[in-house]
Amino acid sequence: MTDVLIIGGGPAGLTAGIYLCRARIKAMLLEQQTVGGQAMLSPLIENYPGFPDGIEGATLMERMKEQAEKFGLEILSFQGVEQLLIEGDKKIAVSGAKSFEARSAIITAGRSPKKLGIPGETEFTGRGVSYCATCDAPFFRDREIIVVGGGDAAIEESLHLASFASKVTVVHRRSELRASEYLEERARANPKIEFLFNSELVELRGEKTLSSAVILNNLTGEKQELPVSGVFLYVGNVPNTGFLPAEVDLDENGYVKTNDRLETTAPGVFAAGDVRSGSRKQVICAAAEGAQAAMNAQGYLESTGARKPYEGGSN
Numbered sequence: 001m002t003d004v005l006i007i008g009g010g011p012a013g014l015t016a017g018i019y020l021c022r023a024r025i026k027a028m029l030l031e032q033q034t035v036g037g038q039a040m041l042s043p044l045i046e047n048y049p050g051f052p053d054g055i056e057g058a059t060l061m062e063r064m065k066e067q068a069e070k071f072g073l074e075i076l077s078f079q080g081v082e083q084l085l086i087e088g089d090k091k092i093a094v095s096g097a098k099s100f101e102a103r104s105a106i107i108t109a110g111r112s113p114k115k116l117g118i119p120g121e122t123e124f125t126g127r128g129v130s131y132c133a134t135c136d137a138p139f140f141r142d143r144e145i146i147v148v149g150g151g152d153a154a155i156e157e158s159l160h161l162a163s164f165a166s167k168v169t170v171v172h173r174r175s176e177l178r179a180s181e182y183l184e185e186r187a188r189a190n191p192k193i194e195f196l197f198n199s200e201l202v203e204l205r206g207e208k209t210l211s212s213a214v215i216l217n218n219l220t221g222e223k224q225e226l227p228v229s230g231v232f233l234y235v236g237n238v239p240n241t242g243f244l245p246a247e248v249d250l251d252e253n254g255y256v257k258t259n260d261r262l263e264t265t266a267p268g269v270f271a272a273g274d275v276r277s278g279s280r281k282q283v284i285c286a287a288a289e290g291a292q293a294a295m296n297a298q299g300y301l302e303s304t305g306a307r308k309p310y311e312g313g314s315n
């Protein structure tokens with residue numbers, strides 16, 4: 001039995017691990033892939049304090065991992081949790097044939113990219129359709145591509161893709177973007193980026209690989225077929241909460257509800273970062289919430305007598 005199980009290895013989970021292990025609390029982090037989370041996919045993070053020139057997402061996450069391991073966090077990669085069970089005071093994470101027990105748990109499982117669910121999307125994933133510009137942009141050097149979505153992710157990734165592709169067409173279902181003004185201004189100033197507003201991607205076509213995209217103008221009802229070799233989808237995300245028990249309440253969109261101490265409705269179970277209802281979906285916010293959840297988990301362990309209260313000194 002460990003003290004705290006951390007489920008999910010993005011910025012929230014790794015920061016929780018740093019705080020717990022530095023306070024000499026036994027913590028184990030379970031991650032379904034390799035640690036880093038969605039921040040790993042960001043080509044450049046410009047708003048994380050301390051890096052005036054920005055920092056590549058993968059580099060930032062590698063440093064967080066190093067720091068957590070330095071303090072003794074046990075990280076198990078490719079250990080996806082299929083079920084979290086609560087039996088009395090015990091929290092049990094079931095992962096394949098294994099199960100891991102703890103006195104407390106912090107849910108930091110983040111979100112996954114949302115699918116559009118249109119014909120051709122599944123068929124051409126990895127053969128023209130991508131959800132990760134950082135991973136796949138180099139395959140589209142001097143090619144024409146489409147980015148779907150009007151949020152920060154779509155515009156930020158369009159800027160990154162424009163340094164590879166010959167042309168990037170942003171297809172957005174409304175007449176205005178949701179993205180921050182700063183990103184919009186940069187995208188509008190980029191001669192390689194064009195916008196198709198009031199437009200929806202409705203079908204992807206091709207033989208072995210993607211060759212065209214059918215776009216519907218939702219004002220006129222007209223359809224056009226654009227020749228493209230790549231389509232990047234940034235239409236939002238879904239929370240990774242399918243493994244949680246009924247004791248942990250979710251909001252109407254499936255995100256974990258917490259109070260301002262980041263406690264869920266199950267005693268001893270906390271949530272932090274993108275998976276949490278109301279979280280701001282920023283790396284800095286996820287990291288801060290991870291720290292907060294760790295300190296509150298420490299308080300919970302002390303309240304149950306599983307650990308002596310902190311008695312001063314450097315912590």
Ligand code: NAP
Pocket residue numbers: 047116148149150151152153154156173174177178200234235236237280281282
């Ligand atoms: P988002 O803000 O939810 O934007 C999703 C976009 O996809 C919206 O423009 C939405 O259109 C569109 N969309 C959703 N469903 C669609 C559908 N079925 N068909 C067509 N379009 C659809 O998601 P995000 O861009 O991934 O950002 C998520 C969060 O992360 C945000 O809070 C964002 O600020 C944050 N983030 C921040 C940064 C940064 O600070 N640099 C970078 C990336 C992400 P509508 O606008 O019409 O709803």
